[in-house]
Amino acid sequence: MIKVKLLFLAALLAVTLVSCDLFPDIISGLLEENSFYALNMETQKYYEVKAEKLYEGNKCVIWAERSAKVSEDLAKKIAHEYDAEIRPRVTKNFSQKNFNDGKERFNDMLDYANWLAGRNDRKLTILLLDIKDGFKNPKTDSYVAGYFYGGNFNQKGKIGGTEYYSNGRDMIYIDTYPGLKTQPRQTYATFAHELQHLINFVTRFWMLKENYTLMDTWIDEGLSSQAEYLYLEKNPPGKYEWFKEDIEGTIAKGNNFFVWGNHDDNPSAILDDYATVYLFFRWLYLQASPELQSHIFLDIETSGSDNYRVVTNVAQQINLAWGDWETLLRTWLAANYYPKNSYGYTGDTELQDKITVKPIAEKTISLYPGEGVYSIIDNSFSAETSGNIRYAELAKNNAVIGTSPPYTGNVLLTFNANTSNTAARETAVLTGVPVPASQTPARTIQTKTLTGPYVIDARDMLNKNKKR
Numbered sequence: 001m002i003k004v005k006l007l008f009l010a011a012l013l014a015v016t017l018v019s020c021d022l023f024p025d026i027i028s029g030l031l032e033e034n035s036f037y038a039l040n041m042e043t044q045k046y047y048e049v050k051a052e053k054l055y056e057g058n059k060c061v062i063w064a065e066r067s068a069k070v071s072e073d074l075a076k077k078i079a080h081e082y083d084a085e086i087r088p089r090v091t092k093n094f095s096q097k098n099f100n101d102g103k104e105r106f107n108d109m110l111d112y113a114n115w116l117a118g119r120n121d122r123k124l125t126i127l128l129l130d131i132k133d134g135f136k137n138p139k140t141d142s143y144v145a146g147y148f149y150g151g152n153f154n155q156k157g158k159i160g161g162t163e164y165y166s167n168g169r170d171m172i173y174i175d176t177y178p179g180l181k182t183q184p185r186q187t188y189a190t191f192a193h194e195l196q197h198l199i200n201f202v203t204r205f206w207m208l209k210e211n212y213t214l215m216d217t218w219i220d221e222g223l224s225s226q227a228e229y230l231y232l233e234k235n236p237p238g239k240y241e242w243f244k245e246d247i248e249g250t251i252a253k254g255n256n257f258f259v260w261g262n263h264d265d266n267p268s269a270i271l272d273d274y275a276t277v278y279l280f281f282r283w284l285y286l287q288a289s290p291e292l293q294s295h296i297f298l299d300i301e302t303s304g305s306d307n308y309r310v311v312t313n314v315a316q317q318i319n320l321a322w323g324d325w326e327t328l329l330r331t332w333l334a335a336n337y338y339p340k341n342s343y344g345y346t347g348d349t350e351l352q353d354k355i356t357v358k359p360i361a362e363k364t365i366s367l368y369p370g371e372g373v374y375s376i377i378d379n380s381f382s383a384e385t386s387g388n389i390r391y392a393e394l395a396k397n398n399a400v401i402g403t404s405p406p407y408t409g410n411v412l413l414t415f416n417a418n419t420s421n422t423a424a425r426e427t428a429v430l431t432g433v434p435v436p437a438s439q440t441p442a443r444t445i446q447t448k449t450l451t452g453p454y455v456i457d458a459r460d461m462l463n464k465n466k467k468r
Contacts, residue, residue, distance in 0.1 A: 065129035125171035258370020363432035372415030
C-alpha cells in the first residue's frame with residue numbers, strides 16, 4: 001500500500017478577463033502604503049495585510065507581513081537571489097527583449113509589466129506573507145506557496161459583476177509558512193513559476209490588446225513548470241515520481257493535462273495534470289535542437305494563438321509532422337512507454353531511467369481529448385478508428401510507431417486525438433489482454449510516502465475549497 005502526503009503549492013490565481021482599456025486608469029495607493037490586498041484561499045474573500053518594506057534590490061522590492069516576522073537579512077537574501085538568478089533566467093527564456101510600446105522602450109516584459117501597473121521604478125513588488133490557506137498539520141494539510149493575480153493591473157471596483165481588489169502593482173505573493181520556512185529552495189522555484197505566469201499575462205496584453213485572451217491553462221502551466229526546471233537545473237521534486245507511482249491509477253486510465261482539472265471526483269487527480277504537463281514540455285524541449293532550445297519557450301510565449309496550435313507551430317520546427325496535434329500527441333505517448341527510444345527523453349538520463357507506464361487490461365474505456373492508454377497485444381489486434389479515437393502499435397527496440405492495422409507490436413496505444421479540450425469523452429477499444437507481472441511497475445516497498453511538494457495552481461486550490 002502506498003500512502004501519500006499531499007503538500008500543494010499554488011501558482012497562478014485564476015483571473016476573469018477584464019476590459020483592457022482599464023489598464024491606463026491604474027492608480028497607486030489604493031490602500032495605505034504599508035497595506036496590501038490578499039486573498040483568503042479558504043473563504044475566497046479579500047482582506048487587508050499590514051506589511052513593511054524590508055529591502056529594495058536592483059529589480060525588486062521586498063515587503064513582508066508584519067506578523068510573519070521576516071528578518072531583514074532574509075529579505076536581503078531573497079532580493080539578491082531574485083536579482084542575480086531567478087529574474088535573469090526567466091526573462092532569458094520567456095520574455096521579449098528590447099521592444100517598444102508606443103513611445104516607451106522596455107528591456108523586457110517585467111519592465112513592461114511595471115509600467116503597465118502605473119509604476120516607474122522597474123522593480124517587482126514581492127509580498128511575503130503567511131497565506132491564509134487553512135494549513136495547520138504538516139502531515140496532512142495542503143498549502144499555497146505563492147500566486148500571481150492579474151487583477152492587480154486594475155483599480156478596485158466592479159467590472160462585469162466581479163469585484164476587483166487591486167494593489168495597483170506588478171507583484172507576486174510568496175508564502176512564509178510553511179513555504180519559506182520549510183521549503184526555501186522550492187520556494188525560490190515558485191518565484192520562477194510565478195514570473196512566467198506574470199510574463200505570460202502581460203505578453204498577451206502587449207500583443208493582443210483589446211482582443212486579449214488567456215492562454216489555455218495547460219500551456220501556461222507547462223511553461224511555468226519549465227521555469228522551475230530552468231531555475232533548479234534539475235527535474236523538480238515530485239513530477240516524474242507522481243507520474244511513475246500513479247497512486248490513484250488515474251494516469252494509467254488516461255488522465256493527463258489536456259483537459260485540465262476534469263476529475264472532480266478525485267482531488268489527487270489534479271496532480272496528474274501537473275506531472276504530465278511537465279513531462280510533455282520537458283520532452284518537447286529535449287527533442288529540439290540546441291539552437292531551438294534557446295528560444296523554444298519564448299516562441300510559445302509570444303504566439304498569438306491560445307490553444308494547442310501554440311505548441312504545434314513550434315513542434316513542427318523539430319519534426320515537420322509534429323505540426324499535426326494527433327501525430328505530436330501520439331509520439332509523446334509512445335515516448336512515455338519507451339523513454340530511451342530516439343523519440344524519447346533524449347539527454348535526460350534520469351527521466352529515461354525513471355519514466356514507466358502501466359498497461360491496463362480493460363476491453364473498452366472512455367477517454368477525454370488528449371488522453372491515451374496502453375494495452376498488451378497478444379499476437380495481433382485490429383481496431384477501426386471511430387470519431388477521434390486513434391490506435392498505434394509500439395514495438396520494443398523499434399523506433400517506428402505503427403499506425404495501420406493489424407497491430408502486431410508489443411503494446412497497443414489507444415488515444416483521443418480531438419483538438420477541442422472542451423469536448424466530451426469518447427469510447428475506445430483496448431485489447432483486454434491481462435497485464436503480465438513483468439510489465440507492472442515494481443513496488444517493492446509495502447508502504448511508501450510521497451511528500452511533494454507538488455506545484456498546483458491557486459485556482460485549483462480555490463476549486464478544492466469550494467467542494468468542502
